[in-house]
Amino acid sequence: MTGPLITAAELAALDTAVTLLDVRWRLGGPPGLDLYREGHLPGALHCDLDRDLAAPAGDGGRHPLPEAAAFQAAMRRLGVRDGRPVVVYDDTGAMAAARAWWTLRYFGHQDVRVLDGGLQAWTAAGLPVTKEVPGAAEGDFTARPGGMPVLTADEAAALAADGVLLDARAGERYRGEAEPIDPVAGHVPGAVSAPTTDNVGPDGRFLDPAALRARFAALGVGEGVRAGAYCGSGVTAAHEVLAMELAGLPAALYAGSWSHWVTDPDRPVATGADRWGAAQ
Template identity: 55%
Template sequence: MSSPLISAAELSSLLGQVTVLDVRYRMGGPPGREEHTTGHVPTAAYVDMDTSLASAPSDPVDEGGRHPLPDPDVFVAAMRSAGVCDDVPVVVHDDWQGRAAGRAWWLLRDFGHAHVRVLDGGWTAWLASGGAVSTGLVTPMAGDFDGRPGTLRVVDASNVAGVEVLIDARAPERYRGDVEPIDPVAGHIPGAVNIDTSRNLKDDGTFRSPEELRDLYAAVGAVPGADVAAYCGSGVTATHDLLALAVAGVDAALYPGSWSGWVGRR
C-alpha cells in the first residue's frame, strides 16, 4: 500500500473486497453505536472504543491513562466478531476526521495486521462523495484474525521524556496549560513540542498532502530516522499524529498512557 489513507472513491470501488470497521467515537459526543445504526458505510461493522479498543481505566487513573491499551484477548475477540481476517484488507472509518479511526488503525498494525487503512475524511467525506448508506447494525461472519501485540514501538513513563522529538497532539491551549478540562493537572511533558491534530487536516477534513505533512513535522525535527513519539490526553488522538507521520514517511512510537498517565503516576 502506498498510503495508510484511502479515499471515499477508492473505498466505494473496493466494497466487498475489504473489511470495513465503523469506530465512531468523539470525546463528549453522541454514542457511536447510535450514530452507526442511523447510517454507515455498507458492510461496516461497529466497534466500540471503550470496550474493544481500550481497557477500563483504574480509579483513580494511573500511569495506564484514561484509555489503556486493550487486553489482547479482548481486542482479538472484538476484531474477529467484526469480521476481521488476517489476509483481508481492513478499512476503518469514524466521524472525527480520523482521530478515533487512527486508534484502530494503530492497534491492528501493532497486532500484526499488514493491510489497514483509514478512510480519509471519515463519514463526512463518504457522504460528500455520494457513497451508499446502510442502516442498522451489521453482524458479519466471524473473522480469523489471530494477532498479538508488539509489532509497533511504544514508550512509557520511564523513557518518554528522553525521546528526541516528543509530540503533544492536544489543542495548543491544553499543551500550554492554559486550560485542562479533563485531567487533574494542566501542562505538558517537559521537552514536548505541540502539533495538534487539526494541523494535519485541510479545510475539508481530509489529510494534507504527504509533502505538506513532511514539512509540518520536519519543522520540529520529526524526520525519517529521528527518534519520534507522540502522546495526547489519553492515547487515542495521538494516533492521528502517528497516522499523519506515516503519510509523511516518518516512523514514530506511541506513548499509550499519554498526559493522563503521566500525571496519574503513583
C-alpha cells in the same frame, strides 16, 4: 490498496472483500453507536473505541492498550480476519479511526486503511449510507503485540530530552491554560506542541505528504530523528503517528499519554511555551 489511506472512490471501486469498521466516537458523547444507527457505510459494523480499542480506564490512563486476548476477541466478533483488508472510518477527520488503524497494526494486522475524509467524503461523493446492520461471520484474527513502537513514561521523558516528543493536544491544554479532562494541566517537560488538527485540511482529509513533511520539519522531526507522540489518552496521538507515517517519518506512541503521566505525582509537569519558546 497501498499506503495507510484509501479514498472514498477507491473504497467504492474495490472488487475484493474488506472488513469495514465504523469507529465514530465523541469524548463525552453522543455514543458512537447512536451515530452508527442513524446511518453508516453499507456493510460496516460499529467498533466501540472505549470497549474494543482500549482496556478499562485506571492506572494505565483513560484509554490504555487492551490485552491481546481481549482485543483479539473483539476483532473476531467484528469479523476481522488475518488475510482480509480492514478499512476504518469516522466523521472527525480520522481522530478516532486512527486509533483503530494503530491498534490493529500494533497487534499485527498487515492490511489496515483509514478512509480519508471519513463519512463526509463518502457522502460528498454521492455514495450511499444505510441503517441496515449486517451480520458478521466470526473472524480469525490473531493478536500479536509489538507491530508498532510504543513508549513507556520513562522512554517518553527520555525522548523529549534527546529526540522529539510531540504533544498532539490543543495548544491551550499543552500550555496548561485549560485542562477539561485530566486532574493536572501542562505537558511532559521538553515535549513540543503539535496539535493533531493541523494534520488535516478543512475537509477532514490529511494534508499531502510534502505538506506533512514540512509541518513536522518545522517541529524538529526529520529523517534520522527519533520521534514519538502522546496526547490526553493515546487516541489523537495515534493520528499524529499516522500523519508521520504518511510523511515517511516513523514514530512511537506513548499509549498511556498525559492521563497516565499524571498518575505519578513524582513525574514533572511543565507549563507555558514549548522548548523553543513558541507558545503554540
